[in-house]
Amino acid sequence: MTALAIDVHDLRKSFGSLKVVDGLSLQVPEGEICGFLGGNGSGKTTTIRILCGLLTPDGGGGTCLGLDLIRRAPEIRRQVGYMTQRFSFYGDLTVAENLEFVAELYEIPNRRRAISQVLERMGLAPRAAQLAGALSGGWKQRMALAACLLHAPRLLLLDEPTAGVDAKARREFWDLITDMAAEGMTVLVSTHYMDEAERCQRIIYLAGGRLVVQGTAEAVVRDAQMVAFEATGPDLEAALRRLRPDPGVDSAAIFGHVLHVAGTDREAVVRAIWQPENQAGLEWREAQPRLDDVFVHLLRQSEGMS
Amino acid sequence: MTRFSPARVLAVLRKESIQMRRDPATIGLTMILPLIQLFLFGYALNANPRHLPTALVSADHSRYERTVTAALANTGYFDIHPYPTVQEAQAALARGDVLFVLRIPPDFARSVDRGEKPSLLMEADATDPTAIAHATAAMTALNASVLNRDLPVSLQGEPVSPPYEAILHARYNPEQITALNIVPGLIGVVLSFSTMVITTLAITRERETGTMENLLAMPVRPVEVMLGKIVPYIGLGYAQTFLILAVAVLVFDVPVRGSVPLLLFALGVFIACNLALGFTFSTIATTQMQAQQLVQFALLPSFMLSGFLYPFYGMPAWARFIGEVLPLTHVLRICRGVLLKGNGLPEILPDLWPMALFAVAAGVVAAFSYHETLD
Numbered sequence: 302m303t304a305l306a307i308d309v310h311d312l313r314k315s316f317g318s319l320k321v322v323d324g325l326s327l328q329v330p331e332g333e334i335c336g337f338l339g340g341n342g343s344g345k346t347t348t349i350r351i352l353c354g355l356l357t358p359d360g361g362g363g364t365c366l367g368l369d370l371i372r373r374a375p376e377i378r379r380q381v382g383y384m385t386q387r388f389s390f391y392g393d394l395t396v397a398e399n400l401e402f403v404a405e406l407y408e409i410p411n412r413r414r415a416i417s418q419v420l421e422r423m424g425l426a427p428r429a430a431q432l433a434g435a436l437s438g439g440w441k442q443r444m445a446l447a448a449c450l451l452h453a454p455r456l457l458l459l460d461e462p463t464a465g466v467d468a469k470a471r472r473e474f475w476d477l478i479t480d481m482a483a484e485g486m487t488v489l490v491s492t493h494y495m496d497e498a499e500r501c502q503r504i505i506y507l508a509g510g511r512l513v514v515q516g517t518a519e520a521v522v523r524d525a526q527m528v529a530f531e532a533t534g535p536d537l538e539a540a541l542r543r544l545r546p547d548p549g550v551d552s553a554a555i556f557g558h559v560l561h562v563a564g565t566d567r568e569a570v571v572r573a574i575w576q577p578e579n580q581a582g583l584e585w586r587e588a589q590p591r592l593d594d595v596f597v598h599l600l601r602q603s604e605g606m607s
Numbered sequence: 608m609t610r611f612s613p614a615r616v617l618a619v620l621r622k623e624s625i626q627m628r629r630d631p632a633t634i635g636l637t638m639i640l641p642l643i644q645l646f647l648f649g650y651a652l653n654a655n656p657r658h659l660p661t662a663l664v665s666a667d668h669s670r671y672e673r674t675v676t677a678a679l680a681n682t683g684y685f686d687i688h689p690y691p692t693v694q695e696a697q698a699a700l701a702r703g704d705v706l707f708v709l710r711i712p713p714d715f716a717r718s719v720d721r722g723e724k725p726s727l728l729m730e731a732d733a734t735d736p737t738a739i740a741h742a743t744a745a746m747t748a749l750n751a752s753v754l755n756r757d758l759p760v761s762l763q764g765e766p767v768s769p770p771y772e773a774i775l776h777a778r779y780n781p782e783q784i785t786a787l788n789i790v791p792g793l794i795g796v797v798l799s800f801s802t803m804v805i806t807t808l809a810i811t812r813e814r815e816t817g818t819m820e821n822l823l824a825m826p827v828r829p830v831e832v833m834l835g836k837i838v839p840y841i842g843l844g845y846a847q848t849f850l851i852l853a854v855a856v857l858v859f860d861v862p863v864r865g866s867v868p869l870l871l872f873a874l875g876v877f878i879a880c881n882l883a884l885g886f887t888f889s890t891i892a893t894t895q896m897q898a899q900q901l902v903q904f905a906l907l908p909s910f911m912l913s914g915f916l917y918p919f920y921g922m923p924a925w926a927r928f929i930g931e932v933l934p935l936t937h938v939l940r941i942c943r944g945v946l947l948k949g950n951g952l953p954e955i956l957p958d959l960w961p962m963a964l965f966a967v968a969a970g971v972v973a974a975f976s977y978h979e980t981l982d
């Protein structure tokens with residue numbers, strides 16, 4: 302059995318009367334890439350801040366890297382690399398100066414070598430003398446990741462690291478994360494992108510500060526037991542507008558030239574797409590349910606319950 | 608727990624210094640601001656204005672009239688403008704165009720020659736008594752000299768003016784004394800303003816740019832952040848001190864009778880007080896705006912109760928008690944003492960230790976008010 306890098310139970314955090322994290326339990330095995338998903342305001346950032354000791358939970362607890370979340374927060378901080386959602390390095394310092402500052406605060410032995418290694422690995426070496434504030438979004442993210450990696454953490458907490466970054470930079474960023482996980486690092490990464498979620502070994506989905514589902518991507522899709530259909534043809538937008546409000550349809554969206562419709566009740570979905578106006582000119586076939594179908598469905602379910 | 612690490616203090620210090628260097632505009636401003644204040648206060652707080660507009664209405668054009676008006680003008684307090692009639696002169700006084708109306712009575716020369724001691728009527732706009740206090744004093748003294756000494760001179764023929772001037776200068780030129788009082792005090796006032804204003808940016812800037820979250824996530828302790836952020840500004844504070852002292856000596860003719868290193872040491876303690884206080888404000892405030900307002904809030908009692916604006920021993924006991932706590936009170940006495948009286952360490956010690964105590968206390972408060980989490 303593998304040890305758990307993150308093992309927390311019943312975490313709670315409120316700001317005023319707003320329950321931001323509401324009885325959250327998470328288990329992340331060591332060496333896995335774990336995708337942290339949920340809409341805006343679902344409590345992802347707050348949870349990550351609790352995990353690295355920046356916020357004290359109102360209730361609950363557990364361990365991070367085997368250390369008690371509350372009593373041993375300073376030790377956890379030394380072994381965790383936390384990349385904030387908003388770029389939070391010094392724009393008026395160069396890339397190298399930022400990294401030197403971080404390396405000095407962590408009292409890293411052999412600073413120069415550690416910095417040049419991480420610059421090399423991130424492909425940042427040619428930009429070492431540039432002011433961090435002058436970097437483009439993608440390079441900023443890389444610099445932030447480089448700074449998180451300097452002290453060789455065992456756990457990476459990445460808060461929407463690829464938000465607002467172009468597709469190529471995103472792919473490269475993920476290649477780096479995947480490499481590092483292969484070397485034994487645990488990664489918890491929050492994201493809104495489904496393609497990124499699909500690259501994770503494990504998925505945690507939050508809504509309103511509560512856990513909606515956690516597990517591997519395949520298990521999450523399998524356990525939801527959904528069916529999906531896809532259509533191609535003219536005027537998909539009109540069909541989408543008709544199908545979205547249908548009670549039998551949980552999720553409907555257009556991907557390129559394909560209309561994708563999913564639900565949990567096969568008969569209800571079939572009934573919806575068999576409406577004559579949804580058949581006109583459209584060609585339907587059964588498809589694999591997608592991860593976001595499951596999330597939309599689970600989100601509706603959890604909203605219906607509360 | 609993480610142990611205190613001088614290396615991390617150095618890291619923060621180095622980072623702050625780089626940021627300071629990359630922002631020459633702010634540095635320039637922090638150097639210019641004290642200068643502007645020094646000149647503004649140094650001249651504006653001058654309670655002894657000169658060259659006050661004065662209307663002259665003469666009913667007797669004589670050499671005595673010329674003697675008197677020339678002597679008045681020579682005091683430097685009066686700028687004489689002739690007016691044809693009393694009515695016009697008084698209207699000008701009412702409008703505030705002139706502050707004085709001087710009337711030369713008819714037969715002034717003849718009366719003087721006869722030894723009748725004719726009186727010169729000087730009307731003054733007394734709405735601001737302090738504005739005219741020195742001028743009227745000079746006028747009174749001049750009257751006496753003119754009447755006492757003009758008689759024998761007038762009998763000989765030509766009046767001589769230089770001797771009166773010499774006498775007046777010796778006895779009535781308090782202007783220098785005013786400047787001497789104000790400028791050493793200004794060193795403390797200006798320094799407290801400029802140093803506190805920069806440190807309030809220390810933490811609020813990290814917070815507003817979002818770098819605070821990262822700083823907190825790294826293993827650096829509050830004391831280390833505080834020291835690393837305060838020390839570079841002590842350097843800046845000293846640069847300001849040199850500038851202010853230079854202007855005080857070169858422009859305002861403040862003498863330096865005591866030891867400059869001693870003064871610099873005392874000012875260093877004072878700067879540390881302000882920086883620690885500014886740092887505390889910047890940890891409490893969420894925005895730079897709020898931090899600045901806290902500074903204003905702290906400076907006001909300092910201005911009022913330190914003995915800078917009002918004589919310290921003229922204040923009631925409770926106000927003096929508050930005043931004794933404020934670092935500005937002590938640095939004011941030290942500056943005046945060292946510069947004007949040539950005081951040494953034994954004389955300034957009673958003012959030095961309360962300030963040192965304040966610096967330490969403020970430092971502790973600053974370190975504790977810095978939270979290690981975002982809650």
Ligand SMILES: Nc1ncnc2c1ncn2[C@@H]1O[C@H](COP(=O)(O)OP(=O)(O)O)[C@@H](O)[C@H]1O
Nearest residue numbers: 316319321339340341342343344345346347348
């Ligand atoms: N320091 C705070 N004070 C008050 N409300 C906060 C604070 N931090 C977060 N929130 C609120 O908590 C909710 C969850 O925020 P967050 O954890 O940032 O969500 P996410 O990262 O999933 O978008 C939001 O509604 C946000 O406004």
Ligand SMILES: [Mg+2]
Nearest residue numbers: 345346386460
């Ligand atoms: Mg967030």
